[in-house]
Amino acid sequence: MxxxxxxxGKQADxxxxxxxxxxxxxxxxxxxLKAMFxxxxxxxxxxxxxxxxxxxQGLTEPRQARLVTAGADGAPVISDGPYGEAKEVLAGYWIVDVPDFARAAEIAARAYACPLPEGAPHYxxxxxxVDTTSGTET
Incomplete structure (x- = not known):
């Protein structure tokens, strides 16, 4: 599965x-940084x-993100974002194919154990x- x-993460991070x-x-x-990498x-x-x-993948800082909607004609409307209301944003991700949630949780716990400087936020x-019922998974 x-x-x-x-x-x-946050922009401040x-x-x-x-x-x-x-x-x-x-x-x-x-x-x-070296310890984290x-x-x-x-x-x-x-x-x-x-x-x-x-x-x-790791993602670039939030200030580089843009919000995209569509105008009445279907053309993209692009604005700066995400905005300050966002508490945290996606900083990086893995897609894993494992037997069950327990294994996914083990991997997540290992990612969570990443060394951070003292006082740094720990999310x-x-x-x-991943939804496999839609037929669009890879």
């Missing part, structure tokens, strides 16, 4: 990773080796089954 494991601290988001050092790389490598990896990893 396929699951999407989602890592959350991305700013902190580039060395700019803010309230509740201490600046990350190069060692902090090493942890995630090891997880990705293990998932690929076990055959559970389907896809996974839960969202685990959601």
């Amino acid at each position: 396929k699951y999407m494991l989602m890592v959350l 991305y700013d902190a990773m580039s060395g700019k601290a803010s309230s509740g988001s201490p600046a990350w050092s190069e060692a902090d 090493d942890h995630m790389s090891a997880l990705n490598d293990d998932l690929a080796e076990s055959g559970e990896w389907v896809d996974g 839960p990893v969202v685990v959601q089954p």
Whole structure:
């Protein structure tokens, strides 16, 4: 069964990773970044080796996201976003193909255990089954 494991974040977290601290988001050092990248790389490598990896990506900072709707003529209407009301946004994800939710939860717990600088926010990893009833899964 396929699951999407989602890592959350805020713009302040991305700013902190580039060395700019803010309230509740201490600046990350190069060692902090290396520890995070090493942890995630090891997880990705293990998932690929076990055959559970389907896809996974880190996303750019939220300030680069855009909201798209459609005008009356169907043409895209693009605006800056997401807006400040968003508590957290999707920062990265994995799609895994595993036997059951328990295995997906084990992987999510390992992702959650990623080292962070002291005082940095620690968000839960969202685990959601991929809908295979629509016939559009890959």
